[in-house]
Amino acid sequence: MNRERLKGNLDLLVLTVLAAGPAHGYAVIAGLRTRSGGTLDLPEGTVYPALYRLEAAGLLSSTLSQVDGRKRRVYALTGQGEAALATERAEWSRFVGSVQAVLGWQPGPGIA
């Protein structure tokens, strides 16, 4: 899949995965790969900037925990994030519908 297209929708994808419940970075990336059937292919390290950006925007919150002697940061959707996710989903549906309408456009009478 085109990586630039994927980057442009990464926030929506991350919010969608976290809507299922709090998760740390590795679990978020694993969820993206699983739910996409392996088609979403981005260097895993480049997903963390999206997590930081969403947290800075107030759409995610994070908590620290201790796992195997190292600290783990778990992310969760905030109320603001849930609202933003609903908005993004609606806009994505409209966008996909519009593109599909163009791709499946049938010429009218008199038009070659």
Add this chain to the structure above:
Amino acid sequence: MDRDMHTDGGDLIDVYLADLSCRLALRVLRSPAAVAVRIVADAEDHLREAAAACVAEGWTEEEAQRAAIAAFGPVPAVVRAHRPPAVAVLTTLATAALPLLGIFGLASAVMGVALTAWADHQIAPIVAGGTLGAAPGTTSIARPSAGAAPVAAPSWLDGLWPVLARSGPWLIAAAVIGMMALAAHAVIRRRQRAGGRAVPLPGFAFPLAAACTLFLGSALPAAVRLHLLSGYFPGSVVALGAFAAGALLALGYALCSVAVLTRWALRHARTAQPVATW
């Protein structure tokens, strides 16, 4: 899983993290150190878990770590991905410029008054006791003739009020601009914190602030004609204060920059140790 955190006895993930830490540290002038520490800590947690998952599937430790690192991405790509957008950096700098402008405005007003009053106090007796308009050929200031009433040296406070009366509007304008800038910065930062969007200041803000204050402090006197001995231009008091305030602030910011860079250099002198010690 026990592991040695030193790269000379560490594993592939330790080497990767050390490289990531060093490359992020090189950006100390572009992003705060706390952000770099978080990036390295998250990378370690991710890589360790990814490697453990591969080991659970029967891979060797080395193969698992190589696969985890390959999936995570090369260090330069990860560092580039964390580069803050230019708009965010410029917004942060603009917000941070407000207190700088506020301090600069207030300091210019105060220092302008103080320096001008001091200059009047020090120079006025010399001028008053001299022979302004003396006969041609006279090259030195002649002493007052015997019997002439001695010129009373004005006190520093006596020179203060004429300065205030002379440059009042300019002083008020500088002080008001300074206070408005400080108030605006306080409001913006309070809103950012309330929204959980407090933005850390880039590390290169200190040298940039030093250059800006020195430029402002030098530009104002250059734009306003200074008449220190006679014929005061209304804005010369603030301009004089701006030059002095700009120089002092620039010196302060330059010292802070040196301190930040020195701390960074001492912290990373031993490149074998990764920065993240969580």
